[in-house]
Amino acid sequence: MRRMKLFYGLFILLASQSVLAVSYPLPPEGSRLVGSVQVVTVPQGNTLPLEAFAAQYGQGLSNMLEANPGVDPFLPKAGSELVIPQQVILPDTVRQGIVVNVAEMRLYYYPKDSNTVEILPIGIGQAGRETPRNWVTAVERKQEGPTWSPTPNTRREYAKEGKTLPAMVPAGPDNPMGLYAIYIGKLYAIHGTNANFGIGLRVSQGCIRLRNDDIKYLFDNVPVGTRVQLIDQPVKATVEPDGSRWIEVHEPLSRNRAEFESTHKVPLPLTPALHAVIKGEGVDALKAAEVLERRSGMPVNISEPAHSFGVSKERL
Numbered sequence: 082m083r084r085m086k087l088f089y090g091l092f093i094l095l096a097s098q099s100v101l102a103v104s105y106p107l108p109p110e111g112s113r114l115v116g117s118v119q120v121v122t123v124p125q126g127n128t129l130p131l132e133a134f135a136a137q138y139g140q141g142l143s144n145m146l147e148a149n150p151g152v153d154p155f156l157p158k159a160g161s162e163l164v165i166p167q168q169v170i171l172p173d174t175v176r177q178g179i180v181v182n183v184a185e186m187r188l189y190y191y192p193k194d195s196n197t198v199e200i201l202p203i204g205i206g207q208a209g210r211e212t213p214r215n216w217v218t219a220v221e222r223k224q225e226g227p228t229w230s231p232t233p234n235t236r237r238e239y240a241k242e243g244k245t246l247p248a249m250v251p252a253g254p255d256n257p258m259g260l261y262a263i264y265i266g267k268l269y270a271i272h273g274t275n276a277n278f279g280i281g282l283r284v285s286q287g288c289i290r291l292r293n294d295d296i297k298y299l300f301d302n303v304p305v306g307t308r309v310q311l312i313d314q315p316v317k318a319t320v321e322p323d324g325s326r327w328i329e330v331h332e333p334l335s336r337n338r339a340e341f342e343s344t345h346k347v348p349l350p351l352t353p354a355l356h357a358v359i360k361g362e363g364v365d366a367l368k369a370a371e372v373l374e375r376r377s378g379m380p381v382n383i384s385e386p387a388h389s390f391g392v393s394k395e396r397l
Contacts, residue, residue: 103139107176107196113319114327115198116168118379127159132278136292138165141186141202141281147331147378166379169200170317170329173354178308179220179271179299181289183212184315185331185378186281188271188289190299199298203271204279204290211334212287214313218266220305226252227262227272259293261300265309272296283334316349316373317380318358326358328372329380349373359383 105115121134131154135145146154148164157163172182172189176198180189183205190199206212229250231239236246250256259273271289273296279285280292291299315333320326333349335341351359359369365385372381 103200104197105200107191107198108171109322111322113171113173113317114168114321114380115171116200118168119165120162121165123157123159123161123163125159127157129157130155131157131163132280134163134165135202135281138167139200139202140166141204142279143186143281143332144202144378145281147376150377164379166377168380170319170327170380171198172312172314172317174310174312177310179303179310181212181309181311182314183214183311184313184334185329188291188299190303192302201291201295201299202280204274204282204284206283206285206287210285210287212285212289213269213311216266216311218309218311220303220307220309221264221266222305223300223303224262224264225300226260227256227258227270228252229256229258258288259296261293261296263296263299263303271299316351316355318355319380320358320361324363325382325384326361326364327380327382328355328359328369329378330373330376331378332376346376 108115119138121138123134131145131149131152132142134140134157135142142154144166145163146152148166152161152163169185169187172180174180176191178191180191181187181203182189186203186205188201188203190201191197192199230248231246231250236248239246252260254275257275258270259275262270262272264270269288271291273293274280274290279290284290313334315331316328318326318328330349333347335343335347340347358364359373360366363385364383368381368385369383372383
């Protein structure tokens with residue numbers, strides 16, 4: 082198990098706690114379902130924000146908000162239950178190298194010659210500075226103590242807020258790239274952070290942001306030349322070997338400013354392959370419609386009769 086630092090308020094360090102392993106055994110042939118959902122109880126006298134629980138259990142803030150509608154992100158209520166969405170459907174693509182699904186804000190790493198997958202939460206580019214989608218590239222190089230050279234546009238945006246950015250920000254505590262960077266292609270990087278906030282949010286200038294323990298793990302284990310694929314799959318579906326049909330629905334990323342500012346939900350991109358699962362024989366149509374509307378970010382069995390997945394409870 083790795084250690085993660087939990088921050089409260091204005092990123093004040095509180096503690097270092099063990100997190101549940103994010104390494105999952107790959108499922109058997111024909112299956113894409115891994116992990117299991119947990120429910121934990123917020124302890125009495127809690128003073129930690131939702132971000133602290135997200136970090137403790139290896140989740141992004143968006144993952145926790147999707148799974149727990151109505152939760153107070155600043156101070157979850159003591160005694161309330163939090164769903165930890167640690168069950169996922171693997172993306173519908175090759176299980177090789179790094180796969181980044183920007184829609185669910187997760188990074189999947191398939192170590193070579195291993196029967197496991199590492200699933201890590203990420204922060205991505207803010208609206209107007211999107212992280213690339215539908216792109217296959219590779220790890221070009223790695224850098225400990227990276228420098229940051231903000232683009233002219235970035236410097237102008239900061240200037241509008243009365244902040245002056247230098248042409249180059251040296252390595253150190255003021256560098257938003259954190260302590261490690263893995264460069265993919267020529268213009269983008271997978272890197273850490275100096276804030277330990279924003280994982281599971283659209284906050285970066287287009288790069289992929291991880292918590293510091295997670296980027297350290299990738300930096301130490303991902304070799305140069307590793308294949309990297311960026312995809313955009315807000316809806317994932319699978320027909321499991323036992324015939325059960327599952328779908329996992331996330332809120333899609335807004336495609337333009339109008340969608341970003343709208344109070345309406347972004348339409349779901351349902352491909353013919355997804356329709357084949359969702360509308361296939363033996364599907365509970367009402368439940369499928371509810372799952373598509375709810376967008377919980379968790380796999381749900383939509384087979385008829387529906388079978389609920391196992392949920393374990395843990396008291397913090």
